[in-house]
Amino acid sequence: MTELSFLHRFEPGTVPGRPPVLLLHGTGGDETDLLPLGRAVAPGSALLSPRGKVLEHGMPRFFRRLAEGVFDEADLRHRAGELAGFVAEARAAYGLAAPIALGFSNGANIAAATLLLHPATLAGAVLIRAMVPLAEPPEASLDDKPVLLLSGAVDPIVPQENAVRLAVQLSDAGAAVEHRVLPVGHGLSRADLTLAAQWFRQR
Numbered sequence: 001m002t003e004l005s006f007l008h009r010f011e012p013g014t015v016p017g018r019p020p021v022l023l024l025h026g027t028g029g030d031e032t033d034l035l036p037l038g039r040a041v042a043p044g045s046a047l048l049s050p051r052g053k054v055l056e057h058g059m060p061r062f063f064r065r066l067a068e069g070v071f072d073e074a075d076l077r078h079r080a081g082e083l084a085g086f087v088a089e090a091r092a093a094y095g096l097a098a099p100i101a102l103g104f105s106n107g108a109n110i111a112a113a114t115l116l117l118h119p120a121t122l123a124g125a126v127l128i129r130a131m132v133p134l135a136e137p138p139e140a141s142l143d144d145k146p147v148l149l150l151s152g153a154v155d156p157i158v159p160q161e162n163a164v165r166l167a168v169q170l171s172d173a174g175a176a177v178e179h180r181v182l183p184v185g186h187g188l189s190r191a192d193l194t195l196a197a198q199w200f201r202q203r
């Protein structure tokens with residue numbers, strides 16, 4: 001595997017023209033976690049899957065938190081910048097177009113922050129169980145970038161009101177947001193897979 005600034009896995013695309021996908025795992029996951037999900041929902045796409053650099057009791061994450069749902073925003077801003085740098089390196093190393101992020105939980109939160117702080121890094125995003133990453137949303141211009149936000153109606157970590165606020169922040173910044181609320185909790189469900197696959201087929 002090419003040496004880049006994040007430990008990662010890369011699987012080349014097999015169907016020309018399919019958008020590359022940046023896979024961002026949840027707390028305690030790693031670079032192998034979401035490869036099966038990526039293959040299932042975006043068949044033929046190149047998959048780029050970094051491992052979060054922050055350790056919480058030995059569990060990889062993409063940025064520090066002070067408590068569940070309470071983020072260290074200075075670290076989050078710094079880490080979103082690092083991730084944007086990694087995507088630029090990987091695009092040059094592997095010859096990729098700007099990727100669509102597919103993030104779960106902590107990975108969805110860094111994807112949302114990266115969209116808002118470094119809009120040029122991503123061509124769009126699927127955010128599974130994301131919440132508002134930054135108390136003060138940065139001024140971003142998301143130019144109709146497509147975003148699918150998949151929330152759980154009974155998610156004990158992400159209150160509904162918070163997910164709705166994120167959808168509003170992203171659409172206010174110009175993204176083309178589709179927000180679906182599923183009758184599930186925080187974990188990944190079959191409905192996430194079905195809806196993400198449908199969404200990717202339209203890209």
Ligand code: MLT
Pocket residue numbers: 026027065068069070105106107109157
């Ligand atoms: C986070 O810390 O990003 C959220 O609380 C989601 C999680 O990782 O559990």
